[in-house]
Amino acid sequence: MEVVIAPADELARLAADAVEGLLRADPETVLGLATGSSPLAVYDELARRHKDGLSFARARAFMLDEYVGLSADHPERYRNVIEKEIASRVDLAPGAVQGPDGLAEDLPAACAAYEQAIADAGGVDLQILGIGTDGHIAFNEPGSSLASRTRIKTLTKQTREDNARFFGGSVEQVPRHCLTQGLATIMSARHLVLLATGRAKAEAVHQLVEGPVSAMWPATIMQLHPHATVLVDDAAASRLQLGDYYRQTYADKPAWQGL
Template sequence: MEVIILPNQQKAAYLVAQILAKELKAHPRLVLGMATGRTMEPVYRLLVDMHQKEGLDFSLCSTFNLDEYIGIPADHPCSYRHYMNELLFDRVNIAKANTHLPDGMASDLGAECLRYEAAITQAGGIDLQLVGIGSDGHIGFNEPLSSLRSRTREKALTPATREQNAPMFGGDPANVPRRAITMGVGTILDSRRCLMLVTGKSKATILAKAVEGPISAMVTASALQLHPRCQVVVDEEAASELKEIEYHRWVFANEPEWAEFQNLV
């Protein structure tokens, strides 16, 4: 796991967008794992801008989102399908048939979870998975005590998660669905490359636990320590509680892979 520390949220989002764009240019049929939430919004804005101004081409790629709420339709303004359409899919030249999210309105949710896992496998697996981190350390909706080998499944959302997501539902946690379908931790770890974006002081404590603490089901993001190619891009505020902060800076400054991005520091 590499931790890349940049001065602010804007530069952290810019680096993530540049990595995604670089991979897409090199591999037009890229299979992308997508994430939602406020942290990801500037990344998607940057990708849309690159498409409109530089011709970044999404026509051959496909996407699989981490999760979707159970019990709200795809056209609901708080669904993750609506989020992705509004922020990215409707603004670039991607075929909607190649964009995949779990169906939270499926009559048989267990079968839907199996179908989603099979669809990922049929696509050849996820090449690059984008993730954020919840305030309790979850990735996707893999809440504390989720199995680190779990696959796509239904999951009850904790009060903390519903509180964190309440702003999208008018500010009232009671309006947030109680359950969701999520890729499992094991599904995420199967991706060939994983990119986690974390910004803001409020994430500093949990980020330190996830990347420098023990691997634990209580902090499901800590499982990314097991991923063979995981990069964690953070701003200074999110990095403020890391014990090895100078080492992380040294690695970024000296790895040839990041030479072209040194101007961001």
């Protein structure tokens, strides 16, 4: 696992560099897209680069998760959020972005179909991730199976409170259930790039990077991934015991290496 501690704007550029490198090497790259506040600066940077000529026309993308039961036109439905924040700002083809169907009549079948769609696409090349204050990635809440696949999950009180800001501050408006890629699904991606900023994420980042692998902090499974990158600002890194070492190793990194 590589840990990079830098200002938020630099973190966004680094993540966008990784995406651009893949697209230029293979225009049919498969991306994994996350919602929440952490990836927004990355999407802004990718949209800027698209204006400068970076094409997504032959790429495909898969979403991490989706609320259950939100109407198709609800602004906080994650398919609509992804459309607004990135898909409509670049030249992704119609239908190139897929997500789990939170309005399906048969939710288990929809989850199985989504897993199959990712497999049929050859898997995700680069998965963008954020992290919750309780250590969840996607909607894999504490206690999630480390071997889990796409499934329905009940959101914790903490997650619903954290997400209330997107629903006018009302926790009651936040759905209680979601469909989410499982931890094993996420771990199948070839490169994981997680971004976290702000002191509120400091304990989760500390557990992710330096704690034991545990279902109590689901993101810790990333320690077992062969190509995982954690991009954090000073505030999110404030609980890291080895913060100075991570800064040193990044400063001394060979220029050719990339993320």
